[in-house]
Amino acid sequence: MSLKAFKTQVLPVKDKLYRFALRMVRSEVEAEDIVQEVLIRVWNKKEDMARLENVEAWCMRITKNLSLDRLKSSYVKRTDQLADGFDASIENEVTPYRSTEMKDTMKRVDKLIASLPEKQRQVIQLRDMEGYSYKEICDIMEIDMNQVKVNLFRARKTIKENLVTINAYGLG
Amino acid sequence: MDLDRIERLLEKYWECETSLEEEKELRVFFNRPDIPVKWKKISPLFEYYEEELQSNTLGSAFDERVLTRLAPMPAEQKGKVRKLFYDLARVAAVGLIVITATYFIREQYMEHKDDPYMVDTFEDPREAFEETKKALRMISKNFNKGRKEAKKIGVFNNAREKIKNGDNKL
CATH class of the missing domain: 1.10.10.10 (Winged helix-like DNA-binding domain superfamily/Winged helix DNA-binding domain)
Structure with a gap:
């Protein structure tokens, strides 16, 4: 996937990813950080993208997993x-x-x-x-x-x- | 808009039987300014949904931040080609050095192939033997000369012994 394809296919999804992450971690800074990491991961795995039928859902899934990871690592703090x-x-x-x-x-x-x-x-x-x-x-x-x-x-x-x-x- | 329809859609909505289009319709409806009083309790929900979509966005500054973090990647790809070129150049340079060195060494060898030290000096064995003996004799003579000088050092040794013995007597 070229940088151009990334800009037109993946980058526009960023707001959905951000809101989804925000819904889970409830911190704007952290949510933004998560989306950045998701996009970078997606870019690094861009070779896999050709095989995917739904790139957006894939990005959302990565966002979910990353957000849950973050929540898990700060679980004690949050429950308090x-x-x-x-x-x-x-x-x-x-x-x-x-x-x-x-x-x-x-x-x-x-x-x-x-x-x-x-x-x-x-x-x-x-x-x-x-x-x-x-x-x-x-x-x-x-x-x-x-x-x-x-x-x-x-x-x-x-x-x-x-x-x-x-x-x-x-x-x- | 048909209020009965909204009522029906809302019922379906709570039962999770609405389609995406119908849910969109509900959202649009409840975001209008003139909501009937009986739905005042419900409308904040759809207003909230709409509001969340509108306000939680990432600006273009975010894009730039992400893209700059991605930027090293395409550069690295270009670097791959360059790296391959450098590797090839390195191999070629080593090859060139070896070939040049071989050429010059060969050149030297050809030039001095016929020099005296590269070929036998004497044809006749007797003559060679005499010549060798002469050379060895010369070495022997010089060696003896050196030994004579070294003997003088023995004087110091004797003197030291005497002093030592003298010390013991005292």
Whole structure:
């Protein structure tokens, strides 16, 4: 693959990769760092690319694996943070990134999605935000179709219940 | 827009039965300014989805950073050809040196092939024997001359012995 092909085929995917990484590691600096590493890895393996039918899904898969690696290496630190976060009041608990720019209602959605289990969070990102097909999501997440649907169903169910009940009791 | 349709799509959405197009339709709908009150609880979700797509992007500065990190790669590929050339040049240089050296050595050899020391000096064995004896005699004479001089050193030895013995007596 030439540099030109890299610029037209791979580089435009960077925002999707970035958002996906950001959804998992929740740090802009780290997410950006991950995307850089992904792109460099892709470039180094450019000979393999001719055999791939879906380059984008491949890039997303590398992003997922790298992000999970990073999470694993900082696992202890993160769980401590999460534990602290749940004790704090809802209003004061701000997400680590871009929270000030968001409307309150959206902050709540952000927090809600952040509180979902890892896989559900990934599925929501891939399906509801990036608009990938179920098959592509299987490919990216390396799980079967059934798992994808179960995770998506549970995620949407949790979101629905939380959005409706919190508002119903006026807790926003 | 048909609100009943949105209602139906939303139901399908929660059941995970919507297609990608239908989900897109929902997102577009809920990002309009005039959302009916009954969906006010739900609309932030789709607003959030849209907002996330719009705001979380990497600028062109990022592209440049990545591309500069990739840049060494094509340069290295060009380097491969250059490296091959250098390797070949190195081999060629060694070959050239060997050939030149061989030529000059051969030249020298041909020039001096007929010099006296390269061929036998005497034809007659007797004459050769006499000549050898003469040479050996000369060496022997010079050697003896040297030995005579060396004998004088023995005087120092004797003197040292005497002094030593003298010391012992004291």
